[in-house]
Amino acid sequence: xxxxxxxxxxxxxxxxxxxxxxxxxxxxxxxxxxxxxxxxxxxxxxxxxxxxxxxxxxxxxxxxxxxxxxxxxxxxxxxxxxxxxxxxxxxxxxxxxxxxxxxxxxxxxxxxxxxxxxxxxxxxxxxxxxxxxxxxxxx
Numbered sequence: 001x002x003x004x005x006x007x008x009x010x011x012x013x014x015x016x017x018x019x020x021x022x023x024x025x026x027x028x029x030x031x032x033x034x035x036x037x038x039x040x041x042x043x044x045x046x047x048x049x050x051x052x053x054x055x056x057x058x059x060x061x062x063x064x065x066x067x068x069x070x071x072x073x074x075x076x077x078x079x080x081x082x083x084x085x086x087x088x089x090x091x092x093x094x095x096x097x098x099x100x101x102x103x104x105x106x107x108x109x110x111x112x113x114x115x116x117x118x119x120x121x122x123x124x125x126x127x128x129x130x131x132x133x134x135x136x137x138x139x
Contacts, residue, residue, distance in 0.1 A: 010134035012078065013070040020130055023123060024064035027116070031057035031108045038105070046105035052092060056108040056120070059085050063127060075131060082127035089113055089120050 013021060035053035043050055059081050066078030093112035096103045106115050113120030 011070045012067045012075060012130065012134050017067060017070075017130055017134070020126060021064050021067045023119070024060050024067065024127075027108075027119070027123065028057055028060035028064055030116070031060055034108070042105075046103065049103045049105045049107045049110070052088075052103075052107040052109060056085070056088065059088070067127070067130075075134075078127065079131050082124040082131065085120075086124035086128070089124065093121070 011017065031053055035050055035057050038046075038050040039054065063078050063081035063085065066074045066076075066081060068074070069077075089109040089112060092103075092107060092109035096107070096110040103110055108116060108120055112118060113122075
């Protein structure tokens with residue numbers, strides 16, 4: 001009888017994945033702190049911008065957890081987060097440059113993450129690349 005084995009997956013939380021998780025956690029802390037302060041002290045000035053920063057913070061937290069879990073569910077969660085994050089940073093980046101009045105105050109994703117050294121633009125691309133590199137081996 002021939003044993004059929006599922007293709008092995010490389011762990012997303014090993015090697016360079018650890019650095020990626022650390023950066024996601026750093027951005028989760030930064031975005032959560034910023035959004036929390038803005039929402040608590042001046043929400044009425046730019047509610048959409050502050051809520052987008054809170055959304056970004058939540059995505060960073062969930063992406064970090066997904067990458068750290070390293071199982072099939074964690075991979076799917078991380079993949080969804082990285083994809084939503086990339087769409088978000090591109091969409092908000094374009095809108096914030098095309099019509100700055102939409103965002104009276106900056107979000108994490110404004111100007112493609114320019115306030116954070118464009119890391120919010122690069123981070124989901126690196127996350128997606130890492131998930132692709134650690135995908136199941138194909139025969």
